Amino acid sequence: MNSLTPLSIDGICRVEFGPGRIDRLPALIAATGHTRAFVVTDRGLRAAGVAERVLKTLDSAGIEYAVYDEVAPNPSTGNVDAGAARARAFGPAAVVALGGGSVLDAAKGISLLVGNPDAVAADADHLWDGADGLPLVAIPTTSGTGAETNGFGVIEDAAAHRKVYIGHPSVRPQVALLDPELTLGLPAAATAATGIDALVHGIESLASRGANPFSVAYATQAVTLVSRALPAAYRDGSDLDARAELMMGAHLAGQALTLSGLGLVHGIGHALTAHTGTPHGVALAAVLEEVMEFSAPAARDAYEQAGRAMRLDPPADGDWARATVAAVREISAALDIKRPLRELGADRPMLSSVAAGAVADAVTKNAPRIPETAEVLEILERTY
Template sequence: MTVQRLSVEGGARVEFGPGVVAGLPEFVTGLGKTRAFVVTDRTLRATGIVGRVEKALAAAGMEFAVHEDVGPNPATGELDRGAARLREFGDAAVVALGGGSALDAAKGISLLAGNPGSLAADADALWDAGDGSPLVAVPTTAGTGAETNGFGVVEDTCARRKVYIGHSSVRPSVAVLDPELTVGLPARVTAATGVDALVHGIESLASRGSSPFSVAYATQAVTLVSRWLPVAYRDGADLEARANMMLGAHLAGRALTLSGLGLVHGIGHALTAHTGTPHGVALAAVLEEVMTFSAPSAEAAYEQAARAMGAIPESAAAAIGAVRAISGAVEVKRPLRELGADRGRLPAIAAAAVADPVTKNTPRLPDEAAVLELLRAAY
């Protein structure tokens, strides 16, 4: 693919190409706002990206505030603090800057700020709440596709589970896909976020909620990610690889928004909640095992995945083999015993995975005993 600048209108606006982040002030004013509230994580400033955004906003004479209080697996309390600060700052567009955690947190912060008195722990009730502030999403990883939808996954530390917080009003109105922002991404983060995008594509193909539209997005996503992830992992400065990864992750996000995900994410959420394992690493730990379990009910979907990955013959076994090869090339798969998942905690992780809402979309529905067996196989 030739790297190019692309603007797509209709529904959410997408700006794609090197350097498009410079247009951020224009994107904010296009939403009818003259001020920006930037939500980002605690470590991104060291990369220079936060400073680059601040410089663009300041050069346009735009008033802004930067909220840098988002952790790797954002918790409900972080969203409550961010919402209080946004209410104090006042009317503004929310600029979500960072990886999936920052984007998810920004959605929750925007929604909570527009609904005074609400708490992030009350996420289930907020789906019918009032509107949040408009969002501009600026992802700095190629993985979650969080810029495509209006929900986020955050951790309720008291209940020790993941909760889904969202509303149609906090679906980003503008997605700014600038591959230059991912050039400095470490190889291990490139691998973990890239596998997340690959899983989004594969699970979307096999989801009970799949449709011709989600299949089209997911197939192209799997094609792009499977080809370019190993390249971006080997050479993080390859702008063409970074651009194709960012586009692939975005398309995978569009796919999952339509179709839903499945058991890999159900287990991944539970593993992260119980062990603190980075999301993409948790997914990689069980991807092959879940695909093997699901294959009897997902043969056609996995044949499609095999075609997208260039695997021969086009079969579920070939798709699983291709996934194994990609995970090996980017050195991301690790046994659960190395991720802090004590054997005694596996039954609780299995129960949480079965209870996770995404699991209901999986092609072959498991019970807790089946998930426990998968976890033991990945141990």
């Protein structure tokens, strides 16, 4: 099977993969038990015409729908509350999430709040035991977060100045519709930022304390696909084969992280984004190699798995961790994505808060080497 071969898999989440699969959307909505759709997207996709292509598919099938297109790049609790108010007013429907990770995360929150009419997004910590949300069809338009694979989203509680996890088993998408044609217009910088997120998902899943044979299988294949396809898609955004391979790799990385959890790169990334507004993938790239070097004493086997998945030649000195970090550094350089923290809006007094937030983040507990705040601060100083 090549990367453009259409694929349909039924399971906990039904996966529809391949160019042109967006035409199946009306049937997939009907499979949720609903005849109406509440579409969650962002204004960038409306302006780019991607959303209009999807809405025309619904129009052709005579499906009634409403659109909430105000999801921000780093969605906040207020953003999710506003979308939930619109969805409640529209009434029973399947939620169709069309966009990148921010849109998919916000859509999960919106779906969940509709099922819990007295709740607001700031109640995220308590909603895990709440009532079911609306069924969700996820249509990613970037290849990075793998958010279509799980039932939680990361949103910003602006009042508390922290990232919160909002989710419930019921808002794990019933359908993941992966159509690489929808990613063809993605700019190179966005391709790099979302793609590096997928690569980190694969690497951190391999090294996570929660890794198991299933997550390792997903993560290994994800690292193979993403490390090969990401530079190609960055160089030529119209390369549909590379786009398809990257989309599948990102999806498999999402499957892996859902099982294994992540680690310190994401812990720092979440804290850095909360403090500076830096795009998620750019925040990860800022500290990726440095965290890998810090983690290497406890993650040598995992980094060997990652290096072999990247098809590296066996290093002459036998140091797979060093070779894998070097290969990741080479990919970051090819994508022109790594920036010092001072260019991302972080000032030195802020670093202590970022370090504390990273250590407190739930994902950091899965890191192969659990850091002290002072150790994270040292990593941040190195990347400043």
